[in-house]
Amino acid sequence: MTTAYDFTLPGLEAGTINLNDYRGRPLLIVNTASKCGFTPQYEGLQAIWCQFKKAGLVVIGVPSNDFGKQEPGTASEIADFCHRNYGVSFPMAARGSVKGANAIPLFQWLNKECGFLGCPRWNFYKYLINRSGQPAAWFSSLTPPTSPRVRDAIERTLLNG
Template identity: 45%
Template structure:
């Protein structure tokens, strides 16, 4: 069975990133956008990152332009926006598709492993979140409207496990 550690992605600066480097960490993988009604969640995601990072937690942000063209900027613009407006220090990756024929293999895996409501695999909007255990398996999927702070107890439970 595959885990998220079997995948790689391109970092925001264009470098290849093997997700195996996050082995033994609890992850929150999020498809993000800079011009979305949920964009202020960047602040909450950064707070989670700051709160739990020293205990082996990482937020991984994957910008996506598939929902209302809400992430149309360049990689440089995305990074600058996130740093300037939300003080983001967690890793951001190059833009990906999360649905359709060109969906990134990581998101194909996440959707299959943790389907949404009524068993649907498709991601409905920006800021869908996947909480991943230290062994790389998906613990839970959260809807875009779920605030990052509402995930803190689940993160705590996985970090303590």
């Protein structure tokens, strides 16, 4: 059976993000963009990362230019924007496609596992992966990362796997 831990992502600033390195830890995977109305959610993602990383949660941003061409920058421009404006310290992947036939393998798998309604329809879709590497919940762009729904799902996943 395939799990989220079976995937790797090129890192935004260099190297590779090997999700197997986080095996047994819950993941919150988010497709991001720097020029979107939802971009301020970076602040909430950083807050969630700071609050729950000691408990084991890993937040991973995946910049994408799929929706409204709202992530046009180079890797260094994206990294600089995230660090300067939102203090992002969680792992960020290189920009990649998250929808359709051109989606990166991780998002092809997420789209299959989460079904039609779970496929990202805009930036800042959030996918919570349980300790077994399977999707536990997903949240649309409209749900802020610091909302009670997201926090409760994270806490349940941290407690129950």
